[in-house]
Amino acid sequence: MSQPQQTSLRNRLLRALSPEDFAQLQPHLEPTTFQLREVVITPNAPVDEIMFIESGMVSISTAHDERQIEVGLIGNEGLVGAVPVALDCVTTPHVYFVQLSGEALSIGREPLCAAMRESPILRRLLLRYVNTVIVQITQTAYAHASLSLEARLARWLLMCHDRTDGDELVLTHEFLSMMLGVQRAGVTLAIQNLEGAGRIKAKRRRIKVLDRDKLLALTNGSYGTPEAEYARLIEGA
Incomplete structure (x- = not known):
């Protein structure tokens, strides 16, 4: 090989x-x-x-x-x-x-x-x-300590979006609830709210990112710092 x-x-x-x-x-x-x-x-x-x-x-x-x-x-x-x-x-x-x-x-x-x-x-x-x-x-x-569930979900979707090709993420509500440490019903409501605001489009087992800027606006600074550090320390090394 x-x-x-x-x-x-x-x-x-x-x-x-x-x-x-x-x-x-x-x-x-x-x-x-x-x-x-x-x-x-x-x-x-x-x-x-x-x-x-x-x-x-x-x-x-x-x-x-x-x-x-x-x-x-x-x-x-x-x-x-x-x-x-x-x-x-x-x-x-x-x-x-x-x-x-x-x-x-x-x-x-x-x-x-x-x-x-x-x-x-x-x-x-x-x-x-x-x-x-x-x-x-x-x-x-x-x-986890400071943000609403919607904000935490927005941050997490941005992080997943960074690490996949295209705008569609393969995710289930069950998996999201485990990752975010909340009940599945809470995740379902948060997804519905993000979708209603035009930030994402939810399908069965899939979430499509429609507007990164709108997701970013929810994150209250919790997204971006690790990404900037990576660019500075690794790709700028």
């Missing part, structure tokens, strides 16, 4: 690597796929394989009893498992599961850590990425 070439990749983090750093990782990158609801990192278990996402989305969630709430979202801008691996923690209390099926390039923890030891520039870039994940998580905490 031919090795992936940096210029043909969709993962923005891999594309931001120097050619020398990518060459260190290239022999260890293995194409893989992941399916809806698949758990790709189990809480408190060693993170041995991590994934540079090419398409699809993975949620970082916290779970207590039977409640599960999303605290972070990873798409083709990122690396699933970067936080525990780059910080040398080995495990994480969070669950990482697939929100939208897709493709990725998988790499073992050991070859990635070896490459980070060899290249301070690679280590710095991955730690900068970890910082953007932390910023996203803190913005999510602010959103």
Whole structure:
């Protein structure tokens, strides 16, 4: 099987690597796929394989009893498992599961850590990425504590829209209620209100973004900071 070439990749983090750093990782990158609801990192278990996402989305969630709430979202801008691996923690209390099926390039923890030891520039870039994940998580905490359900849903739809091709998102009310930590009836009402204002168009298992600016106007500053940090620290590095 031919090795992936940096210029043909969709993962923005891999594309931001120097050619020398990518060459260190290239022999260890293995194409893989992941399916809806698949758990790709189990809480408190060693993170041995991590994934540079090419398409699809993975949620970082916290779970207590039977409640599960999303605290972070990873798409083709990122690396699933970067936080525990780059910080040398080995495990994480969070669950990482697939929100939208897709493709990725998988790499073992050991070859990635070896490459980070060899290249301070690679280590710095991955730690900068970890910082953007932390910023996203803190913005999510602010959103959950301070914003209305409609505003939180608007922010979340914008984040999903950033990580998918086109304007149509494959989402169910059940899944949205789990991610936002509310009852399904509340999500249904919030979707109806966003649709009534011309921000989205809801279909069965799908939501189409009609007006990003109208969604953005609802978010009260909770959207945009992690995205700006990524552009500054990763793509401007």
